[in-house]
Amino acid sequence: MPVVSFREALNQAMDEEMARDERVFLMGEEVAQYNGAYKVSQGLLAKYGPKRIIDTPIAEAGFTGIGIGSAMVGLRPIVEFMSWNFSLIAFDQIVNNAAKMLSMSGGNFNVPIVFRGPGGAAHNLAATHSQSLESLYAHFPGLKVVMPSNPRDAKGLLKTAIRDNNPVIFIESEVMYGEKGEIPEGEYTIPLGAGERMKEGNDVTIVSWSKILQHITLKAVGRLEEEGISVELIDPRTIRPMDWELVFNSVKKTNRLVIVEEGWPFAGVGAQISHEVSNHCFDYLDAPVERVTQEDVPLPYAHNLEVASLPNIQKVIRAVRKVMYRD
Amino acid sequence: MCLHIVISELTNNILQSEMETLKLTNIAENHLLGLSPEILLKWFDEMLLIRRFEEKCAQLYGMGKIGGFCHLYNGQEAIATGSTGAITPDDYVITAYRDHGLAISKGLDPRRILAELLGKSTGTTKGKGGSMHLFSREHNFLGGHAIVGGHIPLAAGAAFAIKYRGEKRVCLCFMGDGATNIGEFHEALNLAALWKLPVIYVIENNKYGMATAVERASAVDALHLKAAAYNMRNQVVEDGHNVLKVYQAVKAAVDHARKTYEPSLLEVQTFRYRGHSMSDPIHGPYRTKEEVEAQKKLDPITVLMNILSEANLASEEYFESAEERIKAIIDECVTYTENSPEPPLEELYTDVYAE
Numbered sequence: 001m002p003v004v005s006f007r008e009a010l011n012q013a014m015d016e017e018m019a020r021d022e023r024v025f026l027m028g029e030e031v032a033q034y035n036g037a038y039k040v041s042q043g044l045l046a047k048y049g050p051k052r053i054i055d056t057p058i059a060e061a062g063f064t065g066i067g068i069g070s071a072m073v074g075l076r077p078i079v080e081f082m083s084w085n086f087s088l089i090a091f092d093q094i095v096n097n098a099a100k101m102l103s104m105s106g107g108n109f110n111v112p113i114v115f116r117g118p119g120g121a122a123h124n125l126a127a128t129h130s131q132s133l134e135s136l137y138a139h140f141p142g143l144k145v146v147m148p149s150n151p152r153d154a155k156g157l158l159k160t161a162i163r164d165n166n167p168v169i170f171i172e173s174e175v176m177y178g179e180k181g182e183i184p185e186g187e188y189t190i191p192l193g194a195g196e197r198m199k200e201g202n203d204v205t206i207v208s209w210s211k212i213l214q215h216i217t218l219k220a221v222g223r224l225e226e227e228g229i230s231v232e233l234i235d236p237r238t239i240r241p242m243d244w245e246l247v248f249n250s251v252k253k254t255n256r257l258v259i260v261e262e263g264w265p266f267a268g269v270g271a272q273i274s275h276e277v278s279n280h281c282f283d284y285l286d287a288p289v290e291r292v293t294q295e296d297v298p299l300p301y302a303h304n305l306e307v308a309s310l311p312n313i314q315k316v317i318r319a320v321r322k323v324m325y326r327d
Numbered sequence: 328m329c330l331h332i333v334i335s336e337l338t339n340n341i342l343q344s345e346m347e348t349l350k351l352t353n354i355a356e357n358h359l360l361g362l363s364p365e366i367l368l369k370w371f372d373e374m375l376l377i378r379r380f381e382e383k384c385a386q387l388y389g390m391g392k393i394g395g396f397c398h399l400y401n402g403q404e405a406i407a408t409g410s411t412g413a414i415t416p417d418d419y420v421i422t423a424y425r426d427h428g429l430a431i432s433k434g435l436d437p438r439r440i441l442a443e444l445l446g447k448s449t450g451t452t453k454g455k456g457g458s459m460h461l462f463s464r465e466h467n468f469l470g471g472h473a474i475v476g477g478h479i480p481l482a483a484g485a486a487f488a489i490k491y492r493g494e495k496r497v498c499l500c501f502m503g504d505g506a507t508n509i510g511e512f513h514e515a516l517n518l519a520a521l522w523k524l525p526v527i528y529v530i531e532n533n534k535y536g537m538a539t540a541v542e543r544a545s546a547v548d549a550l551h552l553k554a555a556a557y558n559m560r561n562q563v564v565e566d567g568h569n570v571l572k573v574y575q576a577v578k579a580a581v582d583h584a585r586k587t588y589e590p591s592l593l594e595v596q597t598f599r600y601r602g603h604s605m606s607d608p609i610h611g612p613y614r615t616k617e618e619v620e621a622q623k624k625l626d627p628i629t630v631l632m633n634i635l636s637e638a639n640l641a642s643e644e645y646f647e648s649a650e651e652r653i654k655a656i657i658d659e660c661v662t663y664t665e666n667s668p669e670p671p672l673e674e675l676y677t678d679v680y681a682e
Contacts, residue, residue, distance in 0.1 A: 062480050062514025069484015072469060096474050103678045105462035106452025110681035141679050165681035
């Protein structure tokens with residue numbers, strides 16, 4: 001199987017879908033001439049020309065609205081945010097126009113559009129540039145939220161997102177673009193709403209996604225295995241729709257759940273998962289659900305404070321020991 | 328009669344495009360712009376229908392049958408009719424929340440509009456959108472949008488799609504004067520001009536954003552001049568109560584867009600007779616009763632009646648028969664709506680996600 005980087009996987013997905021469907025185009029800041037702020041769109045301008053690979057001015061509300069308007073009348077835009085933090089400028093467009101259009105128009109106009117770009121913390125970017133906004137967008141009915149953790153999923157999920165007839169929030173990670181992984185040969189897609197059991201285990205279920213899954217949770221799982229704790233690891237891959245059956249079935253087997261995410265605790269994605277599990281698996285739980293999240297503060301700049309705020313391996317191990325009553 | 332055009336002196340190419348428009352003033356010397364009697368009479372009927380429709384809405388709102396916010400179009404009818412008279416059914420129209428008049432002008436069934444206002448399943452959006460969110464894919468009517476300024480980029484998006492596909496359509500986008508102060512207006516105008524998108528922005532300047540006068544909200548009173556910052560063709564229509572003047576300005580902008588893909592910003596000066604919404608008073612601290620009464624003397628329907636009479640195209644009998652016909656349509660709207668069921672509860676969960 002070919003080994004590609006995260007950015008190459010995303011690039012292949014856009015390239016293949018643009019070749020397949022004339023209605024697909026990419027717009028965003030620096031996506032064309034500069035080949036993308038993170039080089040995700042490398043080479044696409046040369047291949048598809050300025051009609052379909054479009055540099056925008058720094059005007060998120062404007063170009064997001066243009067994407068949505070064009071989708072209402074039949075195009076299939078990919079709108080790249082240089083950072084998901086900048087999407088807040090376009091929040092009105094995403095929330096009031098993209099998410100609600102189908103319902104508010106009584107089925108007259110759907111909005112087939114993908115919003116994509118990097119989210120979450122990188123390094124020393126401080127409060128405005130480090131936010132994990134998945135819980136915010138997952139809050140709105142009408143939106144789908146996708147967060148791949150590896151190149152294979154990134155490509156397969158992005159292709160599906162582009163073909164989806166709804167607005168899809170596709171959140172990548174700045175620090176993962178260079179990370180490599182195997183992808184299948186040739187054409188493949190991965191459905192939205194289908195999570196993956198990344199590792200089987202018996203003692204405790206951990207639900208985690210995106211960068212935190214790769215950088216923190218997987219490493220913690222390795223250490224826990226050394227302690228003799230068998231972890232079942234679930235990557236939901238899409239936050240909305242969530243693959244509830246996968247989560248519930250795992251919890252019913254292990255009887256314990258820890259959710260590890262980069263976002264803030266209050267009204268976070270983990271809060272919803274915790275509620276659904278306590279509702280559907282109450283009689284199976286042997287311990288209260290634990291969550292590992294970012295501390296409940298705006299992310300500071302200083303390295304030591306940043307590290308202290310974000311989830312880390314020790315915090316995950318502590319949470320797992322707690323649900324195992326080994327702390 | 329001379330079309331009053333304010334020319335921005337800021338850029339040469341604006342000047343050039345305005346000069347093309349000026350040629351049309353020759354047409355204006357022909358009083359009726361070469362429009363057939365049939366079209367003018369149809370416009371009269373349509374404007375009267377909008378007026379009577381809104382009056383019926385006011386009545387039904389007062390009776391508690393229409394809920395929520397309801398913004399009426401009385402006094403602004405010449406803009407809807409004159410603008411949509413300058414386009415074809417293939418062209419897109421999008422507007423803000425004062426949308427009943429434009430929806431009627433764009434061809435939506437007034438029975439279904441009224442049904443929507445009463446939250447019935449036969450409404451334009453099956454009771455999902457209400458007064459502020461009328462839509463029809465069939466009629467290329469892109470809404471009814473209730474967040475001020477939010478729809479202005481959408482219009483540029485529809486125009487983007489037109490150009491992307493190499494079509495010759497245009498998109499007409501209507502907004503109030505208040506919307507010209509919000510960021511989305513400026514971002515969309517910049518992008519529409521930068522990318523040469525065939526969108527015609529029409530400011531319905533009714534002098535007050537809710538109860539805040541234009542001069543208390545905008546550093547520039549001549550709102551069309553905001554286009555100059557984006558190198559965009561622009562024009563003001565001071566007598567926006569005259570459907571012919573509106574038509575003429577919009578037609579020039581539409582022709583220009585079809586030929587060049589270039590956008591325009593038109594400021595059409597008008598006046599709303601009602602309060603901002605049905606919950607607001609007609610006059611108050613922000614405008615006097617005298618001002619409202621004085622503006623009503625420039626009533627768009629009366630202006631068109633006078634034009635038709637002077638040209639011997641319609642008699643008193645015609646106007647009376649028109650009232651009768653419109654009354655019958657309004658009665659039918661009410662009957663249709665009252666006989667329509669509420670949306671079934673299963674409808675709550677439909678149209679959230681597309682297949």
